[in-house]
Amino acid sequence: MEELATIIATASPLVYAVVGETITEKAGVINLSLDGSIMLSAMAAFATSFITGSVWLGFLAAILVSAGIAALIAFSSIKLHLNQIAVGFVLTLLAADLASFLGDPYVGERAAHVEPWAIPGLSKIPVIGDVLFDHNLSVYGSYLVVIAAYWFIFRTKRGLELQGVGERPEAAFARGIPVNRLRYIYTIIGGGLVGMAGAAFSLDVKLGWRDGLTQNFGWIALAIVIFGGWHPIRGAIGCYLFGALQTLALKLQPVWPDLSQILPILPFALMIFTLLLVYLDWFRRLGDRHPGWRRLLASDPPSGIGRIFKRE
């Protein structure tokens, strides 16, 4: 049970990032900068919390930094018609280096962090209470974000518009939906959530700042978005699966001390190759043969993804 609680807590930053990127990609934009965005926002959150003593301001700083990067990607794609992958990749490396450079004075410092807070009542429920409701606000926020994103995308009219913008931008435009304005909005909102992932790392899960604190988590988040078939709940399940792999690797370190250096790398490799299964044809055919599984396995990307929408 204790392990389950650990998995839920360690996966919470990834949940923010995956839900954020899912919203962005649903609108038809790829924000490839996640690995750098998370790193820079983690640094910004920690530095802000260190200077002001406020965790809230730390989260706010992280959201602003990452939403700013997302806005730049949206601008360069929508206004300048640049390739989103190219701009995103450059920003990945740039933001990570900027985090190292600006974060140098804060390495090894201690700052205010997210305090534990068991939800009164709910945390007393046997088993579930310990696993789900004995954490802190950052972790509870990650549940809320998943549920809210699911409800918004699939249960509201605005969510339907969002899907239309990502799937059939021309058709959406013909129906009077301002495609590019919505793409700006959802890319920036998604970027803000990615920033919360950074803050959740440096102010909660990995307390503190050092070079490379969140390295590779952004890439894993991008992979999980695909693994989750652009669905917030399945994406969250992917995050918990990855959290489980990480916790397992940690548990195995005393068992195989010889391998202790490579165990932390293994979850990343394993996760990516699990994801690759989703691409393979036989896996898709499995979905066709068992219509009941189709919902579970289907993972077609929004068909307008990465495509620039131009008004003719």
Added chain:
Amino acid sequence: MNDRMRRIGLAVLPIVLAAAVAVLLLLAVDAPPLRSFNLVWNGSLGTTNKLADTLLTWVPLVLAAAGLIITFAAGLWNIGIEGQIVIGAILATWVAREVPGEAYFIIPATLLAGMIGGIIWGLLAGVLRVYGKVNEIFGGLGLDFVATGLAVYLIIGPWQRAGVASTSGTDLFRAEVWMPEVGGFSWLALTIAVIAVIAVFFLMRGTAFGLKLKAVGANNRSAFLLGIPTDRYMLAAFALCGALAGLAGTVQATAFHHKLVPSISGGYGFLGILVVLLAAFRTAWIAPIALFFMALSVGSTQLSLRLGLDSAIGGVLQGVLVLFALLAGGVQAKRHLGKRRVAGATLVES
């Protein structure tokens, strides 16, 4: 202002803006900008010793960039290049450790092994892409993690230093394996890099293969309908890029570190992508741009030694420069819509 002036302006603007960002960042951390520029210059190109150091780091970067020119031409994002460098270094290390022989035999053997390693790893990403329909960005990323894991495993496991298992690297190679130097300049590594760049230049410009590869990259389906075996061309692009990446890994192991270390790729694969983006996919430009990048990287270590700054500032400037160049290219393309293809805009809707 006429068209030509405006074009030159847009080409110079990113450099000016990047320099301005550099000054601002330096002022933000209370470092004197002029002295800093001076330190970077003297620490990278200013003296013969430093020039030799910088050129040795230029070799793997330019090799990676040359390889990426080929995969980009085919419309592929070869993110797996980091892993291809690592596996090249691993196979070169294996030959260096296991195969006896004099320098004239063992050095070509390590180079060949490195190339084979890179080709295998490149083809793996290629097979996943072509036959598994796996996006090459994520397939490559997975292969990068596996390659790094393998390197770490070998260093702390089977190839550990006598007595101690540490991540600082394997034992140093025996002297015959080291790439030869004259006056501090690793002439063999430099020759290999120059030949590679020239070969890729002519491959892309003067051969039917290069032309067809570009057709595959520009419009895969049309190329296929015109009778080009697109699958085979994509695999060939991965293999060629892997070979050059493997050479980069070999140089890292046998000319720079003289052993295998966990960070053997040095990040040159990803940095190579920035070089090619800034060069707007033109081979002739990768050599000077890579030299400039390495001058920044190597010179920045002086800032950390003398001024106590974080040496990541070199990377920040490289990133800012490429970002501004892409944005300026986008502005220019918008002005000349349809007339010219510019950096970054070439890969739109691939």
